[in-house]
Amino acid sequence: MNRIRAMDSLISLKNVVITLALTALTLPLVSHAEQSFRTRAHIDQQLTASTDDIKAEINFGRNIAARILGRLPLLKDEKLTRYVNLVGKSLALHSARTEIDYYFAILDSSHVNAYSAPGGYIFITTGALMQMEDEAELAAVLAHEIAHITEKHIVNTLKIKANDNSTTAGIGQILGASTNTTKAIFTQVVDKAINILFEQGYQHQDEISADSVGLELLATTGYDPMALPRYLSRLQNNLREHPDNASSTHPPTQARLTNLTAIIEADQLHTLALPKATDRFKHYVTYTK
């Protein structure tokens, strides 16, 4: 069975069509038309993902996740990790991507940040946990990261697809010709994803989209949606005192807050009486600032 799974993974790896040349050209300058396509309402997107596409995405995401864990250590706290997984999985069950598994981990780092890799891999730092005051705020950050996965922000930016029905099937055949070549190009695209997560950041529009989708995911799951602006506001205030811990890969907090305020007012989300689950959060999260 292990051999079969290993073969599946290798086939999946071979099937990943990476439009490297196109990516190199378009990564910094994703066209306006594409941006507007990607910001269209969820339902309007034509679903073309096949099981092979999803396997390619998971394989890609696993390699990114391993690289994240190579940079920042995993926190060894079984009880807290299970709690974060339960909160995260509860949110993920209410998302529109229930065909993948979700994994949540805590990174032992004082930097205030969270990351997600395609295919369902989500990370939050102890520095971020220390800034939170209730479970709804934890859920808010996880919902934002889940949204990056459900909206396929990295997958779309780097054009990760299996090679069936792809306009770049020719490149897929070239990649299939050499395992070493395939691996080399695969590694380069993982490098690009790591660069997005740690240096360059997502496109501004993708961050705003993740906030919007995350807000709705919170309300749908049953958490206080005001938790996201509440957390961001506190972050904005606290990080003025400790700028070294600020995330360099998220857009300015004020821009995000302005967007969130507009959505909250339009949808009257501030009138929802949904729980913060403060006591439960304080039972599990004992880190203090």
Add this chain to the structure above:
Amino acid sequence: MKKIALIFIALSFFATAQAEETLYIHANTAKLMSEPSFKSDVVKILARGEAITLVEKNKKWIKIRHNNNIGWLSKLLVKNQPPLNKTSLLSNRDSDLSESSRRRASTHTTTAAARGLRQDGRVRESDTNNANFDALSEMEENKVSDHDAIEFLKLNNKL
């Protein structure tokens, strides 16, 4: 004149029938609301995979019909194709276990095989690119099941 009217009615009927769009629930469960608002009453809870008929769209909500029920759903919960089965590169070793965080002796071997790289390749990858697949395996072993998450939500924020 009567004939023209009949043709017009028939054409209208077909146009309406063709305009009806079938959508599918992708979230595990989806609350059908009486109004396009999270504050409105829940008409019914729909399950993943159920087919619904689109009646009307607004910015974030869709009005749908399901059997004899009409109500509003968040657009984020549906797509225009049925949901795929759970897709994973790993085995389903933990998917049905209530205590999914427990360890197994063979897990490291199993996940290594699913990494997309052979064991010896993985070591080289780890060395050259500072990838930590052992920590990744640990992360994957900590996955919780759907059942556990649903039970956690039912606790209604209690411990």
